[in-house]
Amino acid sequence: MVERDGRPALPSGTLDPALDRTLDRAMARWGIQLTGVPLGFVEQLYTFGDIDRDPQAAAGERRLSIAYLAFVQDMATPSDASKARWIDMYSLAPWEDRRAEVSPSATDEIRSAITAWSDRGASVKEKAARLERADLCWSIAGAGWDPVRSLERYECLFEAGLLPESGGSAKDQEVWGTPAALDHRRILASALGRARGKLTYRPVVFELMPATFTLSALQHVVEALVGVTLHKQNFRRLVENAGLVEGTGSRSDDTGGRPAELFRFRREVLRERPAPGMHLPGRR
């Protein structure tokens, strides 16, 4: 991210109608210019254009932002020239990280705030609608936690007025995260949901991995992305059995325990199956 008005902001720039033949190229141009990081897998994400998304825009002016999701290899470092730096996405949206059960109290705080919001519904009908939505997002009354619904969760917090973006106080950053510039947290939430979903039917994780890696390293990346922990043996079985990876024969011995075999992505899987990916637990 870069800095903008003292807050973290996604790198962005304006479309040059003469220079950029396609939107993808414009995005690549600005991405390189602002971060110096070479992009891997790239996909258009969403176009944001609400009239009030940029409070600084002049009246009658409209700012459209065409957001892109890109994966880069193994934490490539931003160029020194750029002011860009990596920011843990979960510092912006801590509620999306359910790997450690260190502070379930944070989730509880959100849950009770959201429940209070649904109670404030004007009519019985609206209360019920809010409650159902809250349940789908936050798994309050029994619906499972769906990692893919990160945008819905952000929008739930936004509309409930719990975030600074929509007038909330949200003091405890461990719970409510660090605000970003403009609606960039919303964009992040979209991207996160998209990436998590994509993971289940396209082998995009490997865009984030070096050429060879241990299965544990792969699992850690998947877990970081999805925000939940996975059963180790089953994960191994899944990726090996599905033909997503193949062993290289060599091994890595900086594991802290028994050395691990190094694997590589099996590109052939793309031709063998139409939708190869990581299965998310309980998602069906």
Next chain:
Amino acid sequence: MVERDGRPALPSGTLDPALDRTLDRAMARWGIQLTGVPLGFVEQLYTFGDIDRDPQAAAGERRLSIAYLAFVQDMATPSDASKARWIDMYSLAPWEDRRAEVSPSATDEIRSAITAWSDRGASVKEKAARLERADLCWSIAGAGWDPVRSLERYECLFEAGLLPESGGSAKDQEVWGTPAALDHRRILASALGRARGKLTYRPVVFELMPATFTLSALQHVVEALVGVTLHKQNFRRLVENAGLVEGTGSRSDDTGGRPAELFRFRREVLRERPAPGMHLPGRR
């Protein structure tokens, strides 16, 4: 679709910065105005902005189109005032319909044209890349047919110069379909892929169905959307077993054979499972 330059075109209009507070509203405004059809499920699809997508645009001018995918109830009829009318999407992209094996020769014609294209690659490397891509799209060397890859297939035909949009002759409309205005066939291909994918993890089919329906009717809609036929008994088992539908007790007797029970969508399934949908055959 409406008519534009003598060709079928998707309904569209320009964003009014003063009038439309959100992009969604602008889309709804134009949708109603141009077709008179009330929209059900709506989702932003993709923003198209290549410099050469509108040949009529003035130099230095750039036309951005923010496309939306919307589902409407059971073939609602366009208002008389509008010039809009329903067009079978498969008349624009016949290759996407693999339900009837009436003319496998059409697919064969496309396959051989695509194979010829990959042979025309400049280098050995490019040939191989084209061949892999052709295989993924058209299931030439053994990859399965993935209904979701409709956009990739359109782009394959486009880049191979086989469609009028990219200079091809494409006389036989049974094979190459009816051209639409501008890049609207590309937009259709995007929408089709998105809708097909969505089907697998969200119960969107029911947006296309009346309140009650027979399982056969439901299956026909799914088959029409996905473009392949399904095993009848297994389809029934899937939707009933997954809790997507529930019987109403009453029955329909215009089936032509034994009367069928009428079912309705089970809304509760949304709370029971995070990603309820129809499983597509062979897609994994």
Next chain:
DNA sequence: TCATTTATGCTCTTTATGAGCAGAATGGAG
């Protein structure tokens, strides 16, 4: 009455998934 058509119920096999037990191979502490 019987052939035709569509709907529905059930079985059988194969493959995935969720959960856990147990052994193998390393480094470090004593």
Next chain:
DNA sequence: CTCCATTCTGCTCATAAAGAGCATAAATGA
């Protein structure tokens, strides 16, 4: 040198889902 903590890896077992097909039920029309 031994023991132990740590991590990797192989395996089993129960349950669920998916692919394919057989068989029966309930209508219509010749």
